[in-house]
Amino acid sequence: MPLKRIKDFAPNYIESFDGKDFIGFNVYTKKTGKKVGYIKDILVDEMGYFRYFVVDFGLWVFNKQVMLPVGYTRIDYEARKVFVIGVDRKQVESLPAYNEQIDVDSEYEENLREAYFNITSGIDSAVPLLENQVPQIKQADAGYVNYDYAQAAELYELSDRHHRVIKEYQYRLIAKHQLVTENERVEQLIVASSTSSNQVTYKNKLTRSACLIFNPVAGQSDSKQDLVTIKSILEPEFDLDIxxxxxxxxxxxxxxxxxxQGAQIIIASGGDGTLSAAAEAVVGTRIPLGVISRGTANAFATALGIPVTIPAACQTILGGKTRIVDAAYCNGRPMVLLAGIGFEAETVKRAHRDVKNRFGMLAYVLAGIHELRNLEFFETRIETEDKVISLNAAAITVANAAPPTSVLAQGPAALLVDDGLLDVTIVAPTNTISAIAAAYNLLQSAYSGEVANRPDTGFLRARSIKISTNPAQRVVVDGELMGKTPIDVECVPGGLTIIVPSLPGECTQEKLDGLPNLRVEPKNPPTVG
Known part of the structure; x- marks a missing residue:
């Protein structure tokens, strides 16, 4: 399938990029840091996936332009720099030249892949890829007429680690192109349905289809008036299925x-429990999830900077900007926020619906004060991918995302919603006074960005977590009680596409020293002899 220049594929593509452009970024070699050219164009496939940067190497290689697979690059978006991995001047000279008059068809790409194969054929594919190496292409792939780019994912796919921003823009570009294509298809059907040449045909742009999932008992406000407000803002722009x-x-x-049934957008309106439940259907689908918070805590919206007032939340959805974030499952149940064991679960149990309706967020504070009088330790076993931790604790929180107000999740301070890891905070105060001090320290961590630094507070990060306790403890997931321990939590990196107002660096990964009765063992200790 022929490739297209991005301007030919989507003349207004810059609208999907927040008014910013990668064309014009300077290009540097990764090994030496020397400036060697600039990005002159971007080539995309028929769906809109980025496949090549057109690099003008200027005087470095006699004004030569070449097509560089996106996987050969590392991008510093803030500095407007693109780094080329593992290609030197001599190798650039051996690559086929590119110019705008060339029809980039399957034959041209075949020759191009053959050239890159010659560059990379000396690399041992069994050796892990280093920063100064390029991925190896299988020679058999070079001759395919209808090439499957997934066969060389390291070359053609954008990674979350090195291309997060441009990958986000790519998804926007694809989504907008699909919508425009569908609009054009419907218009053609409308025109074709005209029964006579003098009939006036009205061509109406197809609005986006969205399903609004509305929880009428969430929060303390007037749900009927809330729905009227939402409809007044969204219905002019969406084919809204309520x-x-x-x-x-x-x-x-x-x-x-x-x-x-084909909804293009899912919108959840309710509390964090409603959002968590709705998220299960869209994990891994890239279907955008809009959030209109009407609950008591509204923690997920706060964690992602989504407005918690209805008009502002609706305007965010109309803006259509998306961010890819992690999701998680706890004992097979979707989890967008966190799982709390011990103190937090007991607090949520005490703050029942009637109390929340009467006092709002204050209900959690009052319940927490009461639970401090009954603070109890429990034996805990935490299993990660590489270790087993045994200790005593009073509260454990496993977080995928959490706002600063979720105090017991703030051990690592810099909670990242798109790092592919779960954040575990362990609190083990010896008495009520130390519990209050630990909570205050965690609150400071949330707002200062500095990790918790008390002997009775620990934290760690891991992709998957298994926790068992003795005795069994209550567990709360995304604000809803869900039984007792043990729990098994698994992160789903990049599992959710969330509609946000705008798009958004290294932190301490672990601190366990000082926790009572602490014992850390390798999960699979090596055998000797």
Whole structure:
């Protein structure tokens, strides 16, 4: 399939890039840091996926332009720099030249891949890829007429680590192109349905389809008026399918039905529990999830900077900017925020619906004060990918995302929602006074960005976490009680696409010293002899 210049594929592509452009970025060699050219163009496939940067190497290689697979690059977006991995001047000279008059068809790409194969054929594919190396291409792939770029994912796919911003823009470009294509298809059908040449045909742009999942019992406000406000803002722009949660039909079931029926956007309006349930249907689908918070805590919206007032949240959804963040599963149940064991779960249990309706967020504070009087330790076993930790604790929080107000999740301070890791905070105060001091220290960590530094507070990060306790402890997931320990939590990196107001660096990974009865053992200790 022929490639296209990005301007030919989407003349207004810059709108999907927040008004910013990668064309014009300076190009440097990764090994020497020397400036060697600039990005002159971007070539995309028929879907809109970035495949090549067109690099003008200027005087470095006699004004030569070449097509550079996106996987050969590392991008510093803030500095407007693109670094080329593992290609030197002599190798650039051996690559086919590119100019705008060339029809980049399958034959041209075949020759180009052959040239890159000659460059990389000396690399041992069994050796892990280093920063100054380039991926190896299988020679058999070079002759495919309809080339499957997934066969050389290291060359053609953008990674979350090195291309996060441009990957986000790529998804926006693809989504917008699909919408425009669908609009054009519908317009053609409308025109074709005209029965006579003198009939006036009205061509109406297809609006985006969105399913609004509305929890009528969430929060303390007037749900009927809330829905009127939401409809007044969203219905002019969306083909809005409004579905209410009921005691017999939760948000997860509604969201699954909407996805199966082709909804382009899922919008969840309710508390964090409603959002968590709706998220299950869109994990891994790239279907955008809009958030209109109407709960008591509204922790997920706060963690991602999404407005918690209805008009502002609706305007955020209309803006259409998205961010890819992690999701998680706790004992097979979707988790967008956190799982709390011990103190937090007992606090949530005490802050029941009637109390929350009366006092709002203050209900959690009052419940927490009461639970401080009954603070109890429990034996804990925490298993990660590489270690087993045994200790005593009073509260453990496993967080995928958490705002500063989720105090017991703030041990690592810099909670990242897109790092592919879970953040675990362990609190083990000896008495009520030290519990208050630990909570205050965690709150300071949340707002200062500095990790918690008390002997009775620890934290760690891991991709998967298994926790068992003795005795069994209550567990709360995304604000909803879900039984007792043990729990098994697994992160799903990049699992959710969230509609946010705007798009958004190294932190301490672990601190366990000082926790009572601490014992850390390698998960699979090597055998000797």
């Amino acid at each position: 579905r209410m949660t009921t005691p017999n039909k939760d948000a997860d079931e509604i969201a699954k039905e909407a996805v199966e």
